[in-house]
Amino acid sequence: xxxxxxxxxxxxxxxxxxxxxxxxxxxxxxxxxxxxxxxxxxxxxxxxxxxxxxxxxxxxxxxxxxxxxxxxxxxxxxxxxxxxxxxxxxxxxxxxxxxxxxxxxxxxxxxxxxxxxxxxxxxxxxxxxxxxxxxxxxxxxxxxxxxxxxxxxxxxxxxxxxxxxxxxxxxxxxxxxxxxxxxxxxxxxxxxxxxxxxxxxxxxxxxxxxxxxxxxxxxxxxxxxxxxxxxxxxxxxxxxxxxxxxxxxxxxxxxxxxxxxxxxxxxxxxxxxxxxxxxxxxxxxxxxxxxxxxxxxxxxxxxxxxxxxxxxxxxxxxxxxxxxxxxxxxxxxx
Amino acid sequence: xxxxxxxxxxxxxxxxxxxxxxxxxxxxxxxxxxxxxxxxxxxxxxxxxxxxxxxxxxxxxxxxxxxxxxxxxxxxxxxxxxxxxxxxxxxxxxxxxxxxxxxxxxxxxxxxxxxxxxxxxxxxxxxxxxxxxxxxxxxxxxxxxxxxxxxxxxxxxxxxxxxxxxxxxxxxxxxxxxxxxxxxxxxxxxxxxxxxxxxxxxxxxxxxxxxxxxxxxxxxxxxxxxxxxxxxxxxxxxxxxxxxxxxxxxxxxxxxxxxxxxxxxxxxxxxxxxxxxxxxxxxxxxxxxxxxxxxxxxxxxxxxxxxxxxxxxxxxxxxxxxxxxxxxxxxxxxxxxxxxxxxxxxxxxxxxxxxxxxxxxxxxxxxxxxxxxxxxxxxxxxxxxxxxxxxxxxxxxxxxxxxxxxxxxxxxxxxxxxxxxxxxxxxxxxxxxxxxxxxxxxxxxxxxxxxxxxxxxxxxxxxxxxxxxxxxxxxxxxxxxx
Numbered sequence: 001x002x003x004x005x006x007x008x009x010x011x012x013x014x015x016x017x018x019x020x021x022x023x024x025x026x027x028x029x030x031x032x033x034x035x036x037x038x039x040x041x042x043x044x045x046x047x048x049x050x051x052x053x054x055x056x057x058x059x060x061x062x063x064x065x066x067x068x069x070x071x072x073x074x075x076x077x078x079x080x081x082x083x084x085x086x087x088x089x090x091x092x093x094x095x096x097x098x099x100x101x102x103x104x105x106x107x108x109x110x111x112x113x114x115x116x117x118x119x120x121x122x123x124x125x126x127x128x129x130x131x132x133x134x135x136x137x138x139x140x141x142x143x144x145x146x147x148x149x150x151x152x153x154x155x156x157x158x159x160x161x162x163x164x165x166x167x168x169x170x171x172x173x174x175x176x177x178x179x180x181x182x183x184x185x186x187x188x189x190x191x192x193x194x195x196x197x198x199x200x201x202x203x204x205x206x207x208x209x210x211x212x213x214x215x216x217x218x219x220x221x222x223x224x225x226x227x228x229x230x231x232x233x234x235x236x237x238x239x240x241x242x243x244x245x246x247x248x249x250x251x252x253x254x255x256x257x258x259x260x261x262x263x264x265x266x267x268x269x270x271x272x273x274x275x276x277x278x279x280x281x282x283x284x285x286x287x288x289x290x291x292x293x294x295x296x297x298x299x300x301x302x303x304x305x306x307x308x309x310x311x312x313x314x315x316x317x318x319x320x321x322x323x324x325x326x327x328x329x330x331x332x333x334x
Numbered sequence: 335x336x337x338x339x340x341x342x343x344x345x346x347x348x349x350x351x352x353x354x355x356x357x358x359x360x361x362x363x364x365x366x367x368x369x370x371x372x373x374x375x376x377x378x379x380x381x382x383x384x385x386x387x388x389x390x391x392x393x394x395x396x397x398x399x400x401x402x403x404x405x406x407x408x409x410x411x412x413x414x415x416x417x418x419x420x421x422x423x424x425x426x427x428x429x430x431x432x433x434x435x436x437x438x439x440x441x442x443x444x445x446x447x448x449x450x451x452x453x454x455x456x457x458x459x460x461x462x463x464x465x466x467x468x469x470x471x472x473x474x475x476x477x478x479x480x481x482x483x484x485x486x487x488x489x490x491x492x493x494x495x496x497x498x499x500x501x502x503x504x505x506x507x508x509x510x511x512x513x514x515x516x517x518x519x520x521x522x523x524x525x526x527x528x529x530x531x532x533x534x535x536x537x538x539x540x541x542x543x544x545x546x547x548x549x550x551x552x553x554x555x556x557x558x559x560x561x562x563x564x565x566x567x568x569x570x571x572x573x574x575x576x577x578x579x580x581x582x583x584x585x586x587x588x589x590x591x592x593x594x595x596x597x598x599x600x601x602x603x604x605x606x607x608x609x610x611x612x613x614x615x616x617x618x619x620x621x622x623x624x625x626x627x628x629x630x631x632x633x634x635x636x637x638x639x640x641x642x643x644x645x646x647x648x649x650x651x652x653x654x655x656x657x658x659x660x661x662x663x664x665x666x667x668x669x670x671x672x673x674x675x676x677x678x679x680x681x682x683x684x685x686x687x688x689x690x691x692x693x694x695x696x697x698x699x700x701x702x703x704x705x706x707x708x709x710x711x712x713x714x715x716x717x718x719x720x721x722x723x724x725x726x727x728x729x730x731x732x733x734x735x736x737x738x739x740x741x742x743x744x745x746x747x748x749x750x751x752x753x754x755x756x757x758x759x760x761x762x763x764x765x766x767x768x769x770x771x772x773x774x775x776x777x778x779x780x781x782x783x784x785x786x787x788x789x790x791x792x793x794x795x796x797x798x799x800x801x802x803x804x805x806x807x808x809x810x811x812x813x814x815x816x
Contacts, residue, residue, distance in 0.1 A: 061600060067630060072589055072623030079593020082572070083601070103620070106583045107590070110567070114579050117784035118571035151785050151793070175787035203791065250791035 011194035017050050017187035019161040020126075023168035024051065024088060026195070028058045034172060035080060037064040038073060038090030038126075047092055048128055048187055070100035077123050078107055086122045086172060094129040095138025101146075108177045109152030120175040124168075129157075130221045130271050131318055132185035134311040141308050142272035147179045148249040148281075155248040156202060157181035159223035161191030163246060166199035174202065181248075183221035205252035207259065211241030214328050215259040217282065218269040219245040222319060226269055229324040240328065248278050256282060257289045264295035265331040269319050274302040296334035299327045459657045461671050461703060464678040467731040469739025477672075477682040483746040489530060489677045490741060491755050493522040493734045496546040498759040499555045502766045503545075503562070507712045511770045512562045516543045520675070520707030523733030524640050526550060527680025528608065528702070531688055534576065535605045537598075539591035542580040543640075544610050551577040555762075556769035565776055585611055585618030588637065592624040595633035595691070606691035608636040608684075614645025616661070617653045625665040625697070634691035636684065637662075637699040640674060642706035647719040659701035667697045674704025675733040705731070778804065 014022060027034045036051055036058075042065035045052030055063035066073050070091060077087035091097045097104075104125065111121055131140030148155045154176050158164040164182070171178040200206055208223060209230050218226045223244045230240035241259050245251060260266045266286055268279035283298035301319045309317045462477050481489075500518050507515040518525060521543070529550025532538065540547055548558055553575050560566040561580060568579035581587035591609030598605050615621050616639060628635050639658055643650055650658070662669030672683040680702055687698040705728035709716050741747040782797040 067623070067626050069623040069626065071620055072592075072627050075586065075589025075620060075623065076593030076596060076627050079590040079595070080597045081593075082578070082590060083594045083597030085597055085600070099619075102583065103586060103589065107581075107586050111579070112787055113784040114568040115572060115784075116566060116569045117787070119573070120787045154786070154790070176790075250793075252791070 011192055011196070013190045014161050014165075014193045015188050015190050016158070016161045016164045016183070017048055019165040019191070019193050020050050020168055020182065021052055021054070022193065023165045023172075024054060025057075027086075027088070027169065027172045028054065028062060031086065031172075032062075033084060033086050035062050035064060035085050035087045036090070037066050037077065037087055039066055039068055039092050041065060041090050046090060048184065050126075050128075050182070050187070051090065070096055070098075071103050074100040074103040074108060074123075074125065077125075078103065078111070078121065081121050081123050082119060086124075088124040088126060088172060090126045092128070093135075093139045094127055094141040094143055097125075097127055097143065100125075104147070104153070104177075104179075105150050109150045112176070113152060121177050122172070122175050123177045124171045124174075124180050125177070126180045126182055128184035128187075129181045130183055130185060131308060131314045132221065134314070136311070137308070140311075140314065142181075142270065142303065144179070144181055144248050144270075145272055145277045148278060153177055153179055153249060154203070155179045155181065156246060157183060157220035157248065158246065159183065159186065159208075159218075159220055159244050161189065162193050162197070163244075165193045165195070166197075167202055167246065170199065170202035181220055186221050186224065189224070203247040203250050203252060205243050205245045205247070205255035207241060207255070208244040209240070209242040211239040211263065213239045213263055214265040214267060214331050215241045215243060215256070215263045216267045216269060216324065216328065217243040217245055217256055217259075219248060219278075220270075222269045222271060225319060225321060226324060229321045229328070232321060233325060233328060238328065238332065245278075245282075251278070251282060251285075253282070253285050253289065256286055260286055260290045261293045264293055265334075266290075266294070266298045267301060267324065267327045267331055268298065269301045269324055269327075270303075271318055272303055273305055274300040275305050277302060296331040299331055301327045459660070459671050461673050462679045462683055463673040463676050464682060465673075465676045465736055465740055467675070467736050469736045469743060471678075471740060471744070474679070474682075477679065477686060479678055479682040479685065481678070481681075486678075486737070486741060487747050487751055489526055489681070490734070490737050490747070491758070492526040492530065492546070492549060493677060493737065494755050494759055495762050496522050496526065496549050497734060498762050499549070499766060500545055502763045503559060504708070504712060506559075506767065506770050507562070512559060512712075513564045514562050514711050514713060516562075516711045517706075517708035518543050518545050520705045520728065520733070521640055521642055521702075522546050523677035523737075524638075524674040524680050524702035524704045527677040528610075528638050528684040528700070531681050531684035532608065533605070533688075535603070536688065537576045537578070537591075537594055537605065537607045539578045539587040539594070539607070539609045540580055541584075541587065541610050541612060541615070542582050543612075544580070547610065548575075548577055551575040553577050556766060556773075559766075559770055560773070563770065563773060565773060585615040585620040585624075587611070588615070588618075588621045588624040589627070591635050592628045592633055592697075595628065595635035595697075596631050598634055599631070604634075604692045606634050606636060606688035608638055608688070610638050610640065612639065612645065613641040613643065613650045613653050613658060614648065615639075616658050625662070625667075625699075628697040629666045632694065632696040634694070635697045636687040636691055637697060638684065639699065639701045640704055641701050642674075642704050644706050644710070644716070644720065646710040646714060647716075649720075657701065659699055662697075662699035667699065669699035669701065671701045671703055674702030675728075675731045675736070677733055677737055704733075 024036055036054055040047055041051040042055035042060060042063050051063065073089050077089045080087045091100065108121055108123060112119060130142050144155055147153050156167055156171060156178060158167045168180065171180050209227055211230060216226045226242045230242050233240045241263055243256055243259055268282055270278055279300040279302060283300060286298055301323050303317065462474050463472060464474060465471055503512060503515045504517055506512050525544060525546025529547040538547055538551060545558055549555060553570065557570045560569045572578040578587065588609045588611050591607050595607040598607060611621060641650055641658055645653060657671060659669035659671045670683055672679045674680060683700055687700055690698055707725065707728065779801065782793055785793050
């Protein structure tokens with residue numbers, strides 16, 4: 001396989017970034033209407049090299065370096081989608097999406113409904129998100145709740161290479177706009193990608209580890225932390241079930257519910273601030289659905305109601321194994 | 335013309351633009367640099383150009399809120415806030431001094447008209463005109479149309495029917511049939527002229543006031559009323575008539591038009607795309623970004639700005655210190671100002687612009703200089719911010735009246751024609767009234783429809799919950815009935 005990453009013919013181990021690259025390549029090959037656009041996605045291959053080699057192989061007409069203007073990127077992607085294209089746009093970092101927020105919220109999310117369903121907006125917006133890479137301000141944020149809150153958008157985040165490959169395929173195939181949150185600190189984590197596998201539905205949650213005492217649910221970069229917490233808890237004799245939510249809109253409440261009905265306890269983990277976050281919504285819904293099964297209040301582990309801290313403090317700020325296990329202990333104390 | 339504009343002329347020739355004269359004027363203006371000094375950088379050393387201004391000073395002023403930053407040019411700031419009629423008289427004497435010799439002197443008298451409404455202190459820009467307010471047919475060296483009597487009659491008919499539809503909608507709002515209406519009164523020529531310059535395969539991205547353009551695209555006018563009545567948020571299929579949905583967030587659609595045009599170019603098609611927006615929208619970042627994207631990708635898009643002088647209560651000089659069409663220059667494509675109340679000129683200029691787009695010459699900005707004769711919408715009260723005199727002055731430039739005078743004086747239409755249009759207009763009124771009164775309210779459950787194309791589990795869940803909630807009332811109703 002070429003260093004730039006061609007579509008894998010057989011199962012192989014790929015880092016998350018390469019899996020996404022491979023998925024974009026497959027999409028570009030399969031559908032001439034698919035476009036990749038964003039700042040530095042062409043010659044440079046993206047600041048994380050996720051689009052490495054794509055412009056070389058598919059040309060500047062399909063892998064487009066754009067002017068440095070996020071609203072312009074999303075706004076023109078909408079126009080391209082109206083013309084019949086399927087643009088996959090990159091926002092370089094989480095904290096840079098806000099100039100495009102208006103286009104995403106007032107136009108991209110609502111245009112299908114505005115037309116009473118007569119037009120479709122198959123636009124994927126890739127956002128490398130989350131912290132843990134020692135970056136400067138605006139490079140480590142987790143704004144997913146701001147998008148999940150908006151009807152008309154779908155929001156997903158893979159936690160591993162296989163999901164990164166398949167969920168990107170499915171996001172591009174979706175006739176709805178999808179905000180694709182890429183866990184940037186997991187870009188280099190390797191995992192098996194089998195292009196002949198049959199993927200789970202895009203918006204389904206998956207049980208990443210079976211357990212019986214406490215359900216721990218997370219998505220994107222926090223799934224790995226939760227799996228490590230589950231391994232540590234096992235040594236202490238506690239059996240954690242880890243649910244990889246994968247989709248923040250819609251959320252697969254059924255899978256979470258099934259797990260909680262078994263364990264009776266739920267801890268939600270994300271990097272984003274807990275206040276009005278994804279976890280808050282899940283806590284409310286699961287409390288409604290599982291009121292008589294719950295042995296403890298639903299607990300959340302996540303960011304604080306403070307700006308994302310400077311890099312020297314992010315190890316303390318970000319949920320880690322100890323903070324997850326602390327919440328697990330509190331849940332078990334009831 | 336100034337020395338600078340001679341250079342511009344050769345530039346314009348190189349670029350092969352249809353808007354040569356506009357380019358000239360643009361360069362002539364920007365070379366004045368009186369603007370930089372007038373923008374609050376009073377301490378700039380003599381002779382400093384805008385680009386030579388120390389970065390620090392520029393940064394300092396730009397960070398201040400506008401009200402304060404203009405403080406150093408007190409008189410300019412003051413005059414712009416006043417009604418244009420007065421400020422023009424007051425500000426022009428002072429501010430014109432540093433400007434280069436106005437283009438007027440050498441201009442063919444008939445081809446240009448001086449119009450009020452620009453920021454004081456600016457040299458009067460050129461205005462493409464083919465039909466004077468008095469109904470006299472004039473020529474312009476760069477733009478012309480060759481139309482048969484029937485075609486000119488057609489433009490007249492379009493404008494009359496559009497105005498009638500608009501008046502009917504305003505009346506229906508007063509009667510409570512519509513929640514709101516955004517009238518196009520006064521802008522018929524700009525919309526019909528530009529709309530009739532398009533081919534069926536061209537694509538239109540309107541604001542929410544393009545009722546005349548919709549008419550040109552054969553969109554059933556009553557379709558436009560749905561969103562103003564509150565039964566939908568648009569609702570028509572944009573691809574049926576290549577007329578996109580009305581867009582309410584100011585300026586957003588200009589980027590969509592640009593993206594669409596990029597797609598047209600990728601497809602190798604020779605269609606053109608036209609984006610409508612107003613003077614207020616010209617301040618939006620999205621419009622500036624659309625200019626950038628269209629320029630760097632050479633997208634086949636025409637930017638059609640109807641400068642109707644007012645963004646609700648704010649005059650155009652609150653949006654721009656230069657005539658809007660001159661902004662194109664800085665982005666690398668031509669801009670031209672056209673008499674927006676002259677349907678022939680609007681048609682000629684737009685035809686030239688779409689032709690440019692078709693032949694791969696890229697974008698062009700047209701500023702149609704017109705006037706919003708009515709309120710911003712039926713919720714607005716223009717008496718709070720503008721004078722009757724101003725409106726009266728613009729009434730004399732009415733787009734329909736001047737074409738009628740021309741048709742009559744040139745013997746291009748007889749009484750029977752005008753009577754026929756009047757009859758059609760009455761029929762249009764009846765049709766609109768009938769349509770609105772029989773327009774059904776949507777079903778309650780339409781709330782959940784079309785939120786997504788591929789469905790969404792939460793929407794399904796909430797739809798079911800809400801349906802069962804509603805059904806619970808039906809149960810109790812029927813029990814009461816028993």
